Amino acid sequence: MADLPPQPEASTSKSPSIIAPEPVSATKMRVADKWVKPNGPPVGSTFGARLLDDEKDVFEHNAWDHVTLPEDFKIKAQEIMELHRNSPVAEALRDGYNSKPAHYWDKFYSLHEEGFFKDRQWLRLEFPELVACSEADAGPKIVLEVGCGAGNTVFPLLMRNENPDLHIFATDYSKKAVEVVKANKMYPKAEHGLGELHSSVWDITSKSSSNRNLKENLENLKLESNYSLPEGIEPGTVDVISVIFVLSALHPKEWEQAIRNLYNVLKPGGLLLIRDYGRHDLAQLRIKKDKLLDPEIPNLYIRGDGTRVYFFEKEELENMLVAPLADEEEKKMFEVLQLGEDRRLLVNRKEKKQMYRIWLQVKAKKL
């Protein structure tokens, strides 16, 4: 496969361009302590922070954090993207990729069913808001993970959870992904028995729910029926939503509905946490020809396994979130609390190659 697999794990934490999240207070450190590996760095310390102060040291290590892109980076990236534009996916194949994307994710999870689980240590640093929901005294909390895949966010959270009133909903539109989550021995409760995980199929781009009860509920609440809800969730009830490398799997024309659905399930003041691919990330620059899905839509590609991937500019994510509500022109949906770019330089010391990973991270509060 020309590009990188769709399960990125790395995080460099606290890029200078990222607004640092609220520090976790001393009284709220018990669960955070559990996220540290034996002999790992203490809570509060920043790992993933190897800074390249002097260019001549670049080949001393395999990776550097919070790097600045070289001056000619953009020009080189544009040249590669010009190649992409000149050789898009054949027109006859485009509809097939767009009409049943879940099928390709089902295939992906069928093929990679085993050996999936990764204990994402970086969640504690990047998204302490998720960890805060799992504190013993956090009170009733609902966390919704959309596009949960094999559960690489929800299981690390559940296994360290101390909150008896934590409900985590792990949804994905791939039935196979949901099967993988449900087959995990920690489903629906980890050994300690605190909190509960619920998993179901949900397409975040769908307009109306297929579940009749939910439809009736929406009608009773006089809410627009052009929103859909995940199983077991009422509108306006979720405390935190995490969306990790999921928006990039959508077609740009689906973004608006996806964000409206997420807005609809969040409580006022609830948080939306997003991490995804940034424009000109190594995964984009490694793509060869015949993968750009449509010459009219730059930055949307098909991977070798048929799954879609988009590479975002910060402003694109921001614009989705601050769009006005359909029926209230004056009211924005979200206040953006953090909008950052996380850049990491990977070095192939043997071949003297330098490659840049670029991820975007957003935190937004429902207004």
Ligand SMILES: C[S@@+](CC[C@H](N)C(=O)[O-])C[C@H]1O[C@@H](n2cnc3c(N)ncnc32)[C@H](O)[C@@H]1O
């Ligand atoms: C790159 S994977 C990321 C999985 C997981 N969030 C993680 O970080 O490990 C993208 C996931 O989004 C899911 N997905 C894609 N489109 C979706 C949609 N419209 N609704 C819900 N899930 C979707 C895919 O099935 C896949 O599991």
